[in-house]
Amino acid sequence: MSNLHTVILDGSLSEDVISEPILILLSEVLRQCGAGKVKTFKLRNIRLNHCIGCFDCWLKTPGQCVHNKDKGAEILQAILNSDRVVLFTPIVFGGYSSELKKVIDRLLPTVLPFFKKAHGETHHPPRYPDFPHIIGIGVHPAPDKDLSECFKALVGRNALNLPPSHYCAEVINSTKDSPKELRERFHALLSRTDKPPLSTELNAIFQNITPTVTAPTRNQRVLLITGSQKSNNISTSSVLGGYLIKKFKKQNFETESVNLQGALNDKQQRHLCLAVDRADTVLLASPLYFDSLPFLVTKAFEVIASHRKNVTNGRPKIFLAVINNGLPESYQNTVAFAICRNFALESGMLWAGGLAMGTGEGLISGKSPAGLKGFGSFKRPPLFYVLKALKMTASAVAKGYPVPEQAVQLIAKRPVPFISWDSWRTYVIKTSKRLLEEEAVKNGLRVEEMFKRPYKKNK
Numbered sequence: 001m002s003n004l005h006t007v008i009l010d011g012s013l014s015e016d017v018i019s020e021p022i023l024i025l026l027s028e029v030l031r032q033c034g035a036g037k038v039k040t041f042k043l044r045n046i047r048l049n050h051c052i053g054c055f056d057c058w059l060k061t062p063g064q065c066v067h068n069k070d071k072g073a074e075i076l077q078a079i080l081n082s083d084r085v086v087l088f089t090p091i092v093f094g095g096y097s098s099e100l101k102k103v104i105d106r107l108l109p110t111v112l113p114f115f116k117k118a119h120g121e122t123h124h125p126p127r128y129p130d131f132p133h134i135i136g137i138g139v140h141p142a143p144d145k146d147l148s149e150c151f152k153a154l155v156g157r158n159a160l161n162l163p164p165s166h167y168c169a170e171v172i173n174s175t176k177d178s179p180k181e182l183r184e185r186f187h188a189l190l191s192r193t194d195k196p197p198l199s200t201e202l203n204a205i206f207q208n209i210t211p212t213v214t215a216p217t218r219n220q221r222v223l224l225i226t227g228s229q230k231s232n233n234i235s236t237s238s239v240l241g242g243y244l245i246k247k248f249k250k251q252n253f254e255t256e257s258v259n260l261q262g263a264l265n266d267k268q269q270r271h272l273c274l275a276v277d278r279a280d281t282v283l284l285a286s287p288l289y290f291d292s293l294p295f296l297v298t299k300a301f302e303v304i305a306s307h308r309k310n311v312t313n314g315r316p317k318i319f320l321a322v323i324n325n326g327l328p329e330s331y332q333n334t335v336a337f338a339i340c341r342n343f344a345l346e347s348g349m350l351w352a353g354g355l356a357m358g359t360g361e362g363l364i365s366g367k368s369p370a371g372l373k374g375f376g377s378f379k380r381p382p383l384f385y386v387l388k389a390l391k392m393t394a395s396a397v398a399k400g401y402p403v404p405e406q407a408v409q410l411i412a413k414r415p416v417p418f419i420s421w422d423s424w425r426t427y428v429i430k431t432s433k434r435l436l437e438e439e440a441v442k443n444g445l446r447v448e449e450m451f452k453r454p455y456k457k458n459k
Contacts (some may be wrong), residue, residue, distance in 0.1 A: 003036040007132070009075075010042045011089035011100025013302075018138050018174040026137065029186040031198055038227035039078050043099040046071045050295045051105040053230040053287070056453070058113035059440045062452040063127055066108055072106050073372040074231040077455050078085050080110070083118055084133045089156065091171065093291050093342040094150030098299040105229075110125060110162060112451065113436045115327065115429045119198055122327045122425055123161050128453055131162045134171035135189060137400035142417040143171050149205045150338045157335055163398075202334045211353040211402035212345070213318060214430040219400045222256040223279035227286030227297035229261065234366035240322050240390065241285025241384050242359070243369065247394035260296040263304065272300060280399060281318040282349065284340065287360070288325035293336050299345045307346045307434045319344040320352040320393075320403055323362025328425045332358065353403035355389060355411045363415065378435060381415040 008027070012019040023040075047068040049189040056066045065072050079085050089100045096104060110131065111124035136155030140147060158166035170189050172182065197205060216279055216323040224245050228235035238259070245255050258275050262268060276282055286297050293301070319339045323333045332448040333356040362380075363369075369390075389411035396404050414424040437447050 003034060005037045005081065006030055006039070006084045007075075007082040008038065008040040008086040008088055009027065009100055009103055010040055010044075011087070011097040011103075012042070012044065013090060013097050014044050017091055019088070019090060020140065021361060022137075022172060022182065023140055023176065025182050026086070026088070026138075026186055029183055029190070032086070033082075033190055035262070036083075039082070041078075041103075042183070043103060047073075048075075048102055048106070049074055050102050051108060051229055051289070052234075053228065053294075055113065057109040058444070058445045058450070060447070062450050064441075065106060067106075072103075075103060076106070076109065079107075080128060080455050084135055087134065087136045089136075089138055091140040091147055091151050092298065093144060093305075093339045093346060094147045095154055095298065095339045098295055098302055101289075101292065101298045102295040104158065104292075105295050107162065107290065108284055114433050117425070118163065119160065119196075121160070121199065121332075122329060122429070123163070125202055126163050127451070128455075129164075131165035133193075134159050134165050134167035134226070136167065137172060137189075139172045140172050141173070141174055141175045145170040146338070147171075150335060150342065152194070153197045153202065153338075154207055154292055154335050156194060157332075160196045161291060166193045166338055167196065168194045172375075191334050195454070197277055197292065199329070199331050202331060206334050206338050208335070208410065209341050209353075210249050212341075212351045213353075213400070213402040217279045219318065219398060220258070221279050222248045222259060222281045222283060223275050224257040225282065225284045225297075225300065226257065226259045226261075227294055227300070228259075229289070229294050229296050230289075231261065232385075235287070236324050236360045236364040236366060237285040237287050237322075238359075239369065240324060240355075240366055240386075241283060241368060242246060243387070243390050244283060244394050245285040246286075247389070247391060248398060251394075260300055262264070262296075264296060269303045273304060276317075277311065278305070279317060279358060280315070281320070281352075282302045282314060283397075284321040284323075284354075286321065286323050286336075288333055288336055289450065293339060296349055301339075301347075305343065305347045311348075311434065317349045318397065318400070319353045320397060321354035322390075322393075323354060324357040324364075326359065327362040328358045328428045330356040331359040335336070352401075353408065355393060355403060355408060357386070357411050359415075362428065362432060365456050376395060376432065381399070383415065385410050385413060385415065414441045 138151040148171040155169040228237040389407040392407040
């Protein structure tokens with residue numbers, strides 16, 4: 001274990017005063033174990049733009065982010081030249097802090113745009129032949145089983161998408177774990193490799209994502225929060241969320257919409273919190289970014305939860321989510337839904353469940369689900385099942401009920417009947433490869449240039 005170069009990504013928030021002593025202790029253990037160079041990035045002090053979902057790092061400047069004037073490239077270069085990367089963070093709703101999530105989202109250039117079968121699932125192939133050992137350390141003053149399992153599962157799912165990396169994860173109780181206990185746990189952690197959670201383990205871990213809405217609640221005003229980080233207003237999330245809002249309007253509901261695109265400055269944060277205060281139902285429509293919610297949604301959750309701690313006379317609100325990902329399997333959204341549920345409970349809202357959709361970008365990509373064209377304007381199968389699931393959800397939630405299980409199962413199914421699941425996945429893998437290559441060529445790239453590795457490994 002000696003002479004291993006380590007990068008620590010410190011995701012502590014500005015108001016966090018309990019994490020610093022734990023991080024100092026971790027650094028001491030690293031030195032005691034003979035670590036080589038240790039580089040710590042205190043992310044809250046670093047100017048870093050968030051991923052805007054433009055996919056230029058795949059289709060225009062392979063392996064390089066469009067934000068080339070901030071610290072992102074330096075951080076990525078350091079990670080790729082390390083043996084271990086420590087994801088150090090307060091546990092926020094079972095996931096990472098917004099500061100750390102911003103960096104995780106910026107790891108997109110380390111994977112290729114294509115899909116491959118791995119571990120019985122669909123994942124992106126790695127751009128580089130190896131990735132450092134991932135060590136996830138989550139800090140919380142009172143971590144329960146749900147928060148702990150959610151955090152560990154998130155680190156494990158990230159490791160699956162950054163192959164061929166290994167990982168281990170630990171949850172630290174900042175109010176109970178003594179320095180002696182922490183040293184022992186850190187020593188054990190540095191020599192441990194955990195088994196990543198696959199679909200079967202995810203189902204077992206997250207049995208408690210069930211809705212907490214058990215009876216009809218008063219419902220007159222609906223707020224849509226669109227969590228896409230794209231720099232324009234057209235996204236799969238805006239299409240799915242917009243369709244639901246139209247259904248609420250037809251039932252004479254008052255509706256309001258907030259798009260999280262941008263930086264969430266003080267003015268935008270106040271506008272968001274006031275909109276939540278006015279709503280009876282809060283609906284999140286969001287994409288999946290690296291097995292979790294994107295940075296802007298994570299930041300919005302932190303802002304809303306902090307605001308609602310000071311709301312003492314607010315009436316009960318319903319919270320639900322519609323999350324789409326680009327992979328065929330809808331269960332890849334499981335960790336994100338667990339985070340949504342934890343956020344709802346910590347914010348004093350009733351969790352109404354949600355809809356998980358796979359191949360969202362390929363099937364919809366900003367176009368109406370009623371049409372027959374998706375990504376690259378290729379002809380897609382009819383999405384009648386998606387429309388039906390959205391209609392059923394709007395009808396149930398309008399009456400104050402949770403998202404119907406029938407709608408959950410409906411939107412998660414494969415869009416082409418009478419073929420096997422494996423055949424559908426193979427079709428998605430092959431079709432997306434062809435369409436992505438065509439898009440890159442349109443941008444003046446040769447197909448072989450899509451595999452560039454611009455960050456030199458110095459080790």
